[in-house]
Structures are given as C-alpha cells and as structure tokens.
Amino acid sequence: MLALKNTENLTGALISGDYWDLDELCTALHRLTGNESRYLDWQGARMRLLRTMHDLRQAYQGSKNVESVGNGLKRDTMKNHDFIASQNNIYFSTEILWPELIFALVAINDFINLHKKYEQATDLDIHIVNARKLQALIAEALKKNMSEETYTFAMQYVITSNAFVEEYAIQYIDLLNISYIDMSKEQRTQAFESIVHNIIVQTKDYHNFKSKILSETNKTKSTIHDFRMNIEYPESIEW
Template sequence: MLSITHTENFTGALISGDFWDLDEINQAVYAVVGDENKYYDWEGPRKRLLGVMVEIKNASKANRHVRFVGNGLNKETMKQHEIVGSEKNIYYSVEVLWPELIFTVIALNDFVRLYSKKHAYATLDVHVSTIRKFQSVVGEALQSVVPKEHHDQFMNLLSENQTNVQEYAIQFVDILNLNHINSTKEQREKNLGMIALKLAVQDKDYHAFRTQVLKSANETKSDIHDLSITKEYPEEIEW
C-alpha cells in the first residue's frame, strides 16, 4: 500500500510502496499529463510533475531506499498450504521535498480537469482514481502536523478544484524548496500549512515574483517555464 510519511527533520516526505504501488501512480500521472506541448500553458507544471515521477520510478527500480515489510505469511501458513515463500515483501521509498510534493498534488488537479474533459465517466477512470488516492494520502500526511484550520482550507481548495497552475512561475517552487531546506526542523514543521496555502492560493508574494519572472522572460525572449533560478540546491540534504 502506498504510504507517505514525514522525514526525520520534516524536510520532505518519504513516499513508500511496493513496485506495483509506485508503478501505478507513475502510470496514472503519465496518462493524465499527456504528451509534451499537449497543454502548452501547463508545460512548466508538467515538467515538475514528471520530475517527481522520475524519482518515484527510480525508487521502484531499487535505486533509492529498500526495506522489508511483513506480509502476514508465516511458517504455519506455508506448511498448511504446502508452499515456500518469503514472510516479507520488498518496499521501495524516496524522499521528496515538501513544497515540491505539495505543488505536485495541486498541479495534478489541473491535469485531471483537462484529462476529464475528453474522457467519459472520468470520475470512475482508473488513472483519475489513482491520482485522487495519491492526493488524499499526501493530505493525510499533512494533517498530522498542519493546524486544522490550514489543513481544512487546503483540502477544500483541492477537493473543490479551486486551484489553477496555468502559466505558473514554477521557479517559485524552487524558492520555497530552498527556504524550506535552509529552515530549522521546528520552522519546517510549523510552516508546512502556510507553504501549502501559499502554493494553492497564489498570494501577493507569488504574483510579485511572477511579475519579475515575466520581465526576465520578455527581456530574454524566453518562455516562462524555461527560465532557471540562479540559486543552487545543496549537494546533500538533511532529510
């Protein structure tokens, strides 16, 4: 079963599951986001979404963390059914920065909305159902540390499709990621609710930042999603 828990220092979330759990969310996201340039105004969010999926894909190939989890099988059961098997399943996991993962579940709303317009019975679509489950598991993980008022507001925005990442200045996610990394453990835990709302609501700080990005894009004749920030991520992150 897919699970999401906080890392020790609240720097990020640990996404865990067996191969099929991780492959399922990967397949669902690729199906929903579509091919490159299918939704051009969402190209930036699409790139970030697929970046997270690459990490999950690598985890499913045992390129991140591996652990063994009891599966309920024991020696007596094996003897009863005359079988030989392992008493543990292999689970894979990978860390994702919290601001990045929060933006991921927000952006998925847009792609589910776009995908649903072209698919009959979209609410029962297997890929949509998988993504909704993923969003709910992220929401559940946040619930353990985010104040109820902030958590309720964030989940209402998600469930009522009141978020929009069209032509989003994705560099803002990098800024939040870096600020989160450079905060103390206590600050990270305390600020998660505010980060979630800042990404979902797009407050004045975001709009001021986006204006600067658009100015740079116009000066260099670049697309908004092609610009990179000058700050670099640390080589090692204390998760």
C-alpha cells in the first residue's frame, strides 16, 4: 500500500510502498506528463515531476530505503491452504523535500487536465486515479502540519484549479528547498504554512522572483525553463 508521512525533522515526507505501488505511481506520472515536445509551456513543471519520478524509481530499484513489513498472512492460513509463504513483504521508500511535494500537488492537477484534453481521458482513467492517490496522500500529510483554516483555504485553491504551473519559474522551488534544508525543525514548523501559501497561491514573493528570472532569460534569449541558477544541494540531508 502506498503511504506518505512526515520525516522526523519535518524536512520532507517519506513515500513508501511495495515494488508495484511505486512502479504504478511512476507509470501514471510518466503517462500524464507526456513527451518532451507536447506541453511546451509546462516543461519546467514536467522536469520537476520527472525528478520526483527518478527518486521513486531509485527507491523501488533498491537504491534508497528497504524494509520488511508484515503482510498479515497467518500460519493457520498457510496450513489451511496447504502452502508456505513469507509473512513479510518488502517495502521501498524515499524521502522527498516538502517544497517539492507541495509543488507536485499543484503540478499533477495541470497534467491531469492536459491529459483529459489531449487524450480524451475521464476521471476514471487509471493513470489519473493513481496520480490522484499521491495528491490525496500529500494533502493528508499537509493537514497535520497546518491550521485547519489555512489548510482548508489551500486545498480549496488547488481543487478549484486556481493554482497552476504553466510557465512556472521552477528555480523558485530550488530556492525554497535550499532555504528549507537550512532551517531547524522549529523554524520549519513556523515557516511551513508560508511556504505552502507561496507555492500554491503564487504570492508576490514568487512573482518578484519570476520577474528577475525573466529579466535574466531576456538577456540570453533562453526560455524560463532552461535558466539555471548556481545552486548546490548538500550531499546529505537530515530528514
């Protein structure tokens, strides 16, 4: 079963599941994001989701965390059905930074809408259903980190599709990630709602940042998706 929970220091969330859970999720995100040339105005968001998919694939290929989890199979059941099997399943997991997950919550909405438009898909499309599962898990975990009022406002904003990631300055997520990593757990707790608000509502802080990025891209005649900031992530993160 796919699951998502806060890491100990609130740095991010741990996404876990068996091989098929994580493979199913990656397949859904891959299908929704389409090929590189299809959704040109969403290339930044697409690259961001591909990075999350890469982490998930690394997890179920055994490069991240692996644990043995009881599967509920009892000895009496095996005896009654005359077979022997393991009483544990192997679960894989990986940590994802919270700003990255909040962005994914919004970005998935856009790609679901694009998938519906160009593939004539419905809400019952299996890839949409599986992607919605991740959104639901992110939303449920967010609920534990926010006041009821702020959480309700943020989720309503996402549900009504007022939040969108077309031509998004994805460098802003890098900025938030680095800033968030450098915080203490107490600072993260205090800043959490503000970070959610900045990403989902796209506040003045975001738009000022995007204006600076656009000013730089105009000098080089490059797209907002291709602009690279000189940012380095730490080799290890205290999750």
